[in-house]
Amino acid sequence: MQIVENVSLREHSAMRLGGKARFYCEIHSEDDLKKAVDFAKQKNLPVIVVGQGSNIVWRDEGFDGLLIANRITGRKVLAEDKKNVTVWIGAGEDWDEVVEWTVKKNLSGIEFLSAIPGLAGAAPVQNIGAYGAEIAQTLVELSAFNILSGDFLTIKKQACGFAYRTSRFKTADKGHYIITSITLKLSKSPPTPPFYESLAKYFTRQNFKETSDGQASHAREYTPKMIREAVIAIRAVKLPSPTKVANNGSFFTNPIIDKSQFEKLQKKYPGIKGWPQHQNLDAPNRGTPSLAASGLGAGQAHELKMIKISAGWLLEEAGFKGVHDKQTGMATWPAQALVLVNEHAKNTADLLIFKQKIQTKIHEMFGIVLEQEPELLP
8 A cells, every 4th residue: 555645636536627635545454444534643644535536526625634545346136035135345446347237137125326427435425326226225334534533334224324425424424434345235126117207217228028007018027237327328319428528417406395395396397207105125115106207286285295397407497408607607508517627617516506506596486495416525
């Protein structure tokens, strides 16, 4: 393990903005990790751990501490029975390669999370999700290093504090733990409909039959490979690759509002997209159709407690799809307004100005405060 000084943080964020880190190192084992943290403690420096920087925005001021890049790799099957397979994944593994590996084994559970950039260790922190699936639905436990105590420990799923796009590692215990591996329980059973609206439409376009409830079906059963291929195809159209275009993917989380606010918005904007918000992370909600698509009117929405609104729809309705902001050098992706793109921004301050323009207009139009999904560090 080598520790170097004065490293550009732009190389460690998919948005390619930010200042410099005072120290930087890569770790390939738990022993490397302990040595790196000991180095930081000796110099009284803060520590931040990153993967690929796909969900990070660095401040222009930089980071006066030790930046650790997690490169702890490895994957293996731990246990297997008639219904499930439990797998162990090193935190430094590329997430999409992990998904591909499980799909090749015909295992179901994370195929809906295909093509999400980043490393496996970051998945629980953000509780990554797509098409109704979340990492919390398959995670059994994770291994982590407690920076304060210097101990390695195992944290069970129930103790991770999972919620929509968040966990205890992003909130109450932010910066206290460094995840070294994750353990997932995947199913041998195939994925079953109903699916999210965009997936159902994709399968319909691929000459699948459509049932009376609007969901795609087929005489053959679905396979994890079919879902993965569909997700990759849909994302390829909507989302630019961070290796080619500077972006953090979806920049804002889908806001969750109560039923009364939704009913008011639905009267003013009949086309607004929203989904019932389920709190049980063990029960996938990927088949829940949007309220607009299912034809639910304001009178029927009273049965729902909380509703998740499409942030992408809000941005499009506010006129932010395919915008190129000359003042800041920022833009929104033509195929998906939720993706902010760094075209020629000079610094993070430009990004934050553009973000504020969007948040202000969305609040003025809908009374909703959009929350940034990528983490602003340090």
